[in-house]
Amino acid sequence: MTTTPMPTSGVSLAGVASRTWNDVDVDPITLRVIGGALDSMAKEMAQVLYRMAYSSLIRESEDLGAGIFDVNGRELCESDSTPMHCGSIPAYIRGINRRLAGTYSPGDVILHNHPYHGAAHSPDYGIVIPIFWQGEHVGFAGCTGHVSDIGGNFPGLCMDVVDVWAEGKLMDSMKIYDAGIRNDMLIQHILDNVRTPEQNSGDLEALIACARIGEKRFLELLEKFGLDTVMSASERWMDYSERMLRARIREIPDGSYEAPIGYLDDDGKNRGVPLKVAVRVQVDGDEVLVDLTGSNDQVQTAFNVPFEGSVLPVAVSAIRTILLDEAVTEEYVPQNDGCFRPVKVYAPEGTIFNPNFPASCFARFSQVNRIFDSINLALAPVLPDHAVAGSSAALCAIAYSGLASDGESYWVYIEINEGSYGGRNGKDGMDAVDALMANTRNNPIEELELNHAMQALRYELRDESPAPGKWRGGIGSVRTWLMQTDTFLGSEADNRVDAPAGALGGADGVSGSFVRNVGTDSEEVLFSKVTQEIIRKGETLQIKLPSGGGFGDPFERDPFAVLSDVWDEYITEEEAARDYGVVVDTETWTVNHEATMKLRAGEPS
Template identity: 45%
Template sequence: MTAPDPTTAIDPVTAAVIQGALETIAVEMGHKLMRMSHSSIIRESEDFGAALTDPTGSQLCECRMSTPLQSGPIPGYVRHILKVVAGRGDAIRPGDVIMHNDPYGGASHGPDVAFCVPVFHQDALVGFSVTTAHHLDIGALTPGSCGIVDAVDTYAEGLQFKAIKVYEAGRRVDPVWQILEANLRAPQLVVGDMEAQIMAARIGAARFSELIETWGLAAITAAHDDLIAYSERLMREAIRALPDGEYRAVTHLDGYLDDPDPGRRDLPLVVTLRIAADTLEVDLTGTAPQLPDKPINMPFEGTVDCAIWLTVRSILLDSVTFGHIPQNAGLTRQIRIVAPKGCLANPDFPAPVIARFCPGNQLADTVMKALAQVAPDRVSAGIGNLRVASFSGLKDGRHWVHMEILEGSYGGRQGLDGMDAVDTLYANTRNNPIEDIEMHLPLRVTRYELREDAVAPGRWRGGIGTVREFTFLSDGGFSMEGDGHSHRPWGHDGGADGLTASVTLVPADGAPRALVSKIPYLKAKAGDRLVCLGPCGGGYGDPLARDPEAVLHDLREGLLGPEAAFADYGVAAMPAGLDEAATRAERGRRIVSPPS
């Protein structure tokens, strides 16, 4: 928006009231989308975004239930839609609905499709109402839209829509919908979800228009500018409180562990933070080169920037300490990102990117590892990364497709144990209830529990991953994009490293088969089982400093046994209670007094 006229300068209370009204609109959009959607990935997992922007794409608000990886890219979607439409010599008109999923044009990856509804006031474009969501199939080489880990370029990843009008001046553009229905494996689900997105975005546009009528455009503009300045001031103060300097961290992706080419395995992610006064530079120089024919590259805009911004904001401006902070461009103005062209974090078109989910999450973890050097009391130890499985098959001549996000875990943190069995960092989706899976799909979830004897020791232990076991009730197939099978989550300040993940296929009529973290489409028969062990986060702090009562609690919960309690923590305990004398003696024996 343009700078406010001094005569329309707004007081902070009014600005906050307007911001609250805007955020309420975004929340309503999210609720309506969830209620109207067909697939569990939106309805249950909340893998969607909803936001309002000004006419340039500057974000006014976002739905708090949505995942950062969906709402975060929305300004980029809008900027690229404006650029593409202008480049065609076209215009955006009332009644238009624009579809966009270009991974080199603001989208996080192709399956995350945005629907953008322009908002007009007195014949002038004043903003956009936008919804994004992950769709279960986008017409790629193999079924599903995740688990696609083998694609030669972006064209192999499915249909691409670059600022395509699906409604033009209020009229439905039927050929676009006909193309969609003819090229998607589960059109009844995907098209239904897309229609739900459009309706939710139209509701947001209508509410935004009502808000303009109530407050006036000048007041909303002034409130937006005031809150951008507020968010920027908070972020600059948070950066200024850190010691100036350069801080470097390295983690690794599995890559393709079964590939004979060493250049496709154990790929480094490198983050160097440069802090100077109230500015922060995040330099990714040293990160592995892009893989030109494997889809684990990360779009710079839509994935890399969101992973970095989300991590910096959540650590430096934790809502537990700072309360609610408006999400807008003020939080990112003072953060500069450097990523050499042609690396995993800034690939050249048309390098494939559809499997950017795990790499982006690992990049966020690497940023956190670097920040641990300057803000150790605000970070967690290394996270157990997420994985995404795609299940599919044919039933009565129709495709069924299901996407399952397999939880990871957080590392321990100052004063708190790591969170168990959760989506981490920029994902933030919910799990699918077993009942919903088994009600709609020919799958049975035969195990869903925490891993046993899989705790990374620390003063604050690492979070625990899950055991997930799926049984096919009819012939089908699956694929998986994952990570964390080769590299353990990092421990912090004396805490132990976490535990890696694993996947095992147990055929109904054969021997179990260990699989790597990235699994191209494999056929499965009825009765075959897929056993997925989730990774466990790193420990934080010296395990000998852990409260013995906390160790006893973990023992009674079945998270570890008496042998592990003694070996890892120096705690002599049985479920009946602690042996305090033996614990003091053992810990005293292990602690070496400093030299005099």
């Protein structure tokens, strides 16, 4: 591998500390106690948010993030929820600080969602509360959650929009509580400009409650140990995470590692024009640069990505996840600002990964998943024990909507469909799971059927066989809905025109699809990205998610594992012989080892 100079315009997500406290020694036991307290308070914040929220995307899928941050937005702790939400909150705080720094008061509550000032994208409401201790501003409690509607051109999700203002209502560092005084008129104005005022109101109150419990718990920690001890311990936790990640980076040979060029289906408007994703990972000592040079120019739809709020946290999460995977790391390494420091990202301005204002960047999750997937594939040759074969890497967010019975509002339901992981060294790919950056749960079909005029006809693993490999790829899900009323459909998915890649000899996975009225005379294949398509009453919609790639030579797969896959009807007896070189007797459910050895050796049977 050759090493090339790092671009000088690479950007790090790490903040810069400004101390208002004295550094003191912290003994190991106190350090672990404070570290555990930080971890538990972030988890409690998330629990409050998803238990109180009204919208199913937050309440059921847990599409949220929460944590405690210092005055510059450096992350002290985060919840075990969606990495994108947690990793973007430091950017939210930096965006808020640019306007409000020096004006904070106890009792302030700030609402923010501006994608060019730190937000992950505009539907992710961020609530930030400044924390004061003995009259001094010492940090923030912050959280984010994806709300059902923000009042843009179309309900729920939109693709074909002209600019960032058309996405919906933008809130840029707005104090909805000022020194404890609630601005009811401002909040009412916000709710009057969305289609789901009841859901948004409930979600907003849940976000506020989430941040307030974080503020309360952090103040309790300060009362017990004092500001100097808590902040000194936090610094040591962050430094420890940084040291651990840098040590793992140093184990990778210096060099420039490029992923195979990938392509997104289209931009949601210009059909048949795929978008290029180019990812290079450069390792230089104990630092990593993720270089997105060569990726597609920004597009005229919402299919662009906010750089600071989305691209940066994805790169950090990918490097941390690959190198500090809990399955292969004995030591506990907390997720905090220390993990951001060794990772830099560069994306040329005017590309889909660093668009110029005011380009819309409403729909960005399929693109960032491809960044993660490509980083993983780029490092697979030098990290075979850590990397994963290509995953679905295409978050399938779909919004169903219609006019509510009161005639004055809309019902909006946003679901996340489950793809799969690729195989990895020692493990088959996980089936029907939200892959890579999302970490969201599936929405129960009962929840939708109870509240909306839709019926689930099918929800299971798709029929196509998994990608062969020593460790097979995971299997994506298939879901079929019957519409019981005319329903608007909006989608920002990606079917993977280039199927998830196999790794180290494994086979490629399978692409996804959207099909209206499957199996009928009126069957119609839909695009993965749609803007307010109408699915009529009595029509069906089938959604298939991509299946992940295989890992390693399929002829090295354990014959008993192949037999089990035949037993589970994942593959057929013929596929076992053709793809894995394993001869299975389905009468006795045994492996013919002699015939298998000959087949794998290429000898005539």
